Every structure is written in structure tokens, then in C-alpha cells.
Amino acid sequence: MRWYWVDKFIEFNSGESAKAVKNVSLAEEHLHDHFPGFPVMPASLMIEGMAQTGGILLGEKNNFEYNVILAKVPRMDFHSWACPGDQLIYSAVLENSGEAGGSVSVTATVGERLVAEGEIMFAHLSSDDPQLSRIDQKNFVFRMNLMDIMTVGKAGTGES
Amino acid sequence: MAEDIFEKVQETLVDALGVDDDEVTPEATLIGDLGAESIDFLDIVFRLEKNFDIKIPRGELFPENLAAADSGFIADGVVTTDGIAQLREKMPHADIDAFANDPQVSKLPDLFTVNMICRFIATRVG
Numbered sequence: 001m002r003w004y005w006v007d008k009f010i011e012f013n014s015g016e017s018a019k020a021v022k023n024v025s026l027a028e029e030h031l032h033d034h035f036p037g038f039p040v041m042p043a044s045l046m047i048e049g050m051a052q053t054g055g056i057l058l059g060e061k062n063n064f065e066y067n068v069i070l071a072k073v074p075r076m077d078f079h080s081w082a083c084p085g086d087q088l089i090y091s092a093v094l095e096n097s098g099e100a101g102g103s104v105s106v107t108a109t110v111g112e113r114l115v116a117e118g119e120i121m122f123a124h125l126s127s128d129d130p131q132l133s134r135i136d137q138k139n140f141v142f143r144m145n146l147m148d149i150m151t152v153g154k155a156g157t158g159e160s
Numbered sequence: 161m162a163e164d165i166f167e168k169v170q171e172t173l174v175d176a177l178g179v180d181d182d183e184v185t186p187e188a189t190l191i192g193d194l195g196a197e198s199i200d201f202l203d204i205v206f207r208l209e210k211n212f213d214i215k216i217p218r219g220e221l222f223p224e225n226l227a228a229a230d231s232g233f234i235a236d237g238v239v240t241t242d243g244i245a246q247l248r249e250k251m252p253h254a255d256i257d258a259f260a261n262d263p264q265v266s267k268l269p270d271l272f273t274v275n276m277i278c279r280f281i282a283t284r285v286g
Contacts, residue, residue, distance in 0.1 A: 075175075095210070096210065099218050100202050100205075
């Protein structure tokens with residue numbers, strides 16, 4: 001099964017910014033061990049969720065021509081927790097994009113509360129790279145109806 | 161002007177590589193002294209583009225595959241005269257004269273210095 005750490009997009013401004021939702025639930029088993037008696041969303045998985053939000057933003061800009069690979073997290077600061085019942089909003093703003101990759105600035109918030117903020121960098125790998133024969137991000141995005149949820153359009157109203 | 165460029169380059173490298181500003185001296189090598197890895201070069205390019213409001217085409221600041229085995233510019237672990245000429249063409253911002261005195265392939269990474277970035281930027285913002 002594929003590694004999904006966003007539930008849906010709520011805003012998508014092509015080539016500029018995106019927002020996605022991650023609902024934190026006690027039904028997720030990893031919360032039972034992280035930590036026993038004090039379930040909080042692991043910071044590493046929040047980074048993955050923010051990277052998926054930003055990575056799809058970058059991939060869509062190039063029509064999924066490249067495989068977008070998380071390359072580096074130059075900075076990430078955590079200010080607060082996300083607990084079961086919280087709805088995390090991951091926001092990504094495309095700061096740079098070029099032939100070789102791109103970078104985004106990201107935040108994670110619960111309501112007005114800032115949970116995390118930082119920067120994430122991606123590298124582009126060619127889709128025909130033999131080492132990547134089993135990765136098909138375009139297919140992944142379409143198969144999971146992520147493109148459908150991207151039709152949220154500019155203001156999240158459903159108008160594209 | 162040169163001082164302004166150095167200060168901004170220094171700030172860029174502190175952010176990209178997580179080093180202290182006093183480590184970023186003009187002579188410091190990016191890989192040997194500042195611990196840069198391959199992906200950091202892309203990060204550095206992005207930050208320079210933003211901080212100086214310039215575009216840096218791929219491979220201009222940090223040429224790729226300098227020491228490729230099939231380049232024909234390397235023999236017995238040493239960069240040939242043709243290779244040196246090629247380096248001068250590809251990297252006019254690097255100190256090729258110093259490298260040419262002892263052109264071992266293993267020393268190619270030392271061409272990437274803080275000064276090299278400053279010289280490159282000076283030609284773009286000048």
C-alpha cells in the first residue's frame with residue numbers, strides 16, 4: 001500500500017500554493033505507541049504530509065513530467081502537538097522550481113495554532129530512470145482521485 | 161559591493177548548510193570544509209537565485225560530471241591539459257590557476273569554494 005499522509009486537498013493554486021487536510025485519529029495504530037498514554041501525531045509523519053502537499057504542488061506544475069523526490073528538509077521547527085481529533089492543515093507555498101527540482105515553504109496548523117513551520121526541497125528524477133521503473137507518480141495521483149480533490153480550485157469553492 | 165556579495169553568500173550558506181557564519185570564510189571549500197553534499201548544491205542555487213534575484217541556469221555555477229571517466233580529460237588520476245582548458249571554459253569563476261599546479265582529480269571538489277560563488281555572483285549582478 002502506498003504511503004498517504006494527507007486526506008484531501010482543500011485549496012490548489014497551480015504553481016503557487018496548496019493546502020491539504022490531515023485528520024488525526026486514534027484509530028491510527030502508530031498513535032498507540034507514540035506515546036503510550038500520550039498519543040500525538042509523530043513529527044516525522046507531519047513532515048511527510050507537508051512533503052506530499054508540496055510535492056504534488058511541484059509535480060502538478062510540470063504536469064507530473066518528473067518524479068518528485070523529497071531531497072532535503074533544510075529547516076523544520078515544531079511549536080506544538082497534534083492530538084487525536086485535531087485537524088491538521090498543511091499549507092505549502094512554492095518558493096522555487098526549475099529543471100532540477102524545487103522547494104516549498106510549509107506550515108502545519110490546527111485551527112489558529114501553529115504546529116510546525118519549515119522548508120522542504122525536492123529533486124526531480126526522470127520518469128524513465130531505470131531505477132524508478134516501479135514509481136509512477138502521475139498514475140498514483142490519478143488513481144487515488146487526488147486530481148479530483150484538486151478541483152477544489154483557487155478559493156476552495158470547487159471552481160477551477 | 162564585493163563585501164555585500166560575500167555577506168549575502170555567507171548568509172545563504174549558513175541557511176543551506178547549517179554551518180556557523182565564522183566557518184564561511186572566502187577560502188572555505190564547500191565540500192571539504194562546510195560539509196556540502198550533492199543535494200545541497202541545488203539548495204544553494206535556489207537560495208542564491210532568491211537572495212540575489214537572478215537566474216542561474218543548471219550547471220553554470222556548479223558544472224556536473226566534471227570528472228566523468230569518459231570525458232577524455234582525465235588520465236592516471238590527473239586532469240589533462242585539454243581538461244584544464246575545458247575547466248577554464250566551464251568554470252571561469254573558479255581558481256583554475258591554482259588547481260593547474262597540481263591537477264589531481266581528487267582535488268577537483270576543492271574548486272568549489274565560497275570565493276568561487278562570490279566571483280560568479282559578481283558577474284551576474286554587476
